Amino acid sequence: MLSVRNLDVQFASKENTVHAVKGISYTISPGESLGIVGESGSGKSVSAMAIMGLLPPTATISGDIDFNGQSLRDLSNKDYRRIRGKKIGYIFQNPLAALNPVFTVGNQMIETIQIHHGVTKPEARDLAIDYLNKVKITDAHQRIDDYPHQFSLGMCQRIMIAMTLSMKPELLIADEPTASLDVTTQKEILALMDELTAETNMAMMFISHDLAVVSERCDTVGVMHLGTMVEMGTPKDIFTSPKNDYTRTLIDAIPKISF
């Protein structure tokens, strides 16, 4: 479904050029989930943003990004908008920052639903409430008229998930969806995501710095380091016989509790 070949991203500024992603390749088939692990600045998010076509104009991109046999890099802005959200959903790391603070969450959900499903406003509102119920927001029919700051971070991430899923994407890119949440909320959100993705059988690209979280729920795991994909394989292969030093460092970094 998604195939990325030799994706290379550079950011040019007057002083120097930053080579953020150095020729990485991967594919995701329908219903499959790919996890990408790496430290901050390893190029995980940049490569995901490249798929969305949302890198700033200072970025120079080369390589191929094919989605359902269509080259995303050749798309016009107008055609790209039909892919964004509708075909490829994106969940951001900080849910509170990803919501516009001056509009109610309902307003933003309804706007999104109306763009992609061409329904009337009351229908979109009903759909929005349905999805808020799905992500277990209590009193969804009332809370839909609340502003983002009236929700906790975990709730905001549920809302972002509801909003993203309401567009029924074929591929979901989750960019460190739990990195800004505390551990218990993290667990709830992950369980919710597992439940909802299993229901819809959508493909997923899960970006995280936590090898354990990714290995638990992805069919394939890719390890990124300094812009290159240093290792890729099933979670079992990666854990049992890591070929790369950096992967070994990551595995050692998983806290083990011993008494």
Place this chain on the structure above:
Amino acid sequence: MTPKLWFSMVFLGGLAVLGALVPLLPFDPNAIDPEAMVQPPSIVHWFGTDDLGRDILLRSLYGARISLVVGLVSVSISLMIGVSIGLIAGFMGGLGDAIIMRCIDVMMALPTLFLILMVQVVLEPSMLNVMVVIGATSWMGMARLVRAEVLSIKERVFVTACRARGIAEKTVLMKHILPHTLNPVIVAAMLGMGGAILVESVLSFLGLGVQPPHASWGNMLENSLGYLRSAPWMALIPGVLITLTVLSLNFLGDGLWLLLDPKAKESHVKRS
């Protein structure tokens, strides 16, 4: 709500209400009364009369209509131009932004009052011209303000998130970015209105604004020039009104800034 804000709201509100209602009264502000020329304030004529025996209170209120309308209309024009150009420049960024900003720099270097005088001399002096020219020469500050806001807002994650949901660029700009720029714009509009009222007074004073016999604060002042010693109220009353109106608008801008911007409140508390 500070006392300054209260004062300016009451003063401007009162002036607007009186200005709106005064044409309903059965008095003609241009009626000449040879019996009552240059009279000091009295029970019949609260603010006195001028050299043609016209009631100064009545003429002041008609002048308030002119000043407030000129202020409102010219600021609306400058808002429309300034906000649109600022939004476009900030959102485009890059070369387009640089070109627009350099053009604005050039515009700002033009002597505005001289330009307005020229237009008024070449064309017929008319209220509409005054308002359009003031509006068309005072939008640059607004544009810079909006551009600066847009430049910072468009880098925020929610803007990227909007795009990632497939929302069109135009909607992102008009619906999601524009509201964030409004607070400083409202404040600047208040200050701009004070400026516009001053410019209109200057023009009328020079005889290039509101034409006699119609009353405006500027031409009332001009009228009073010959009577500064014998009838100081003729100059004092429009002068004080201009000062208080512009002052109120500045207070209002300041007060609104404090009310609307939470960061301003913090720094204000620290200062005092």
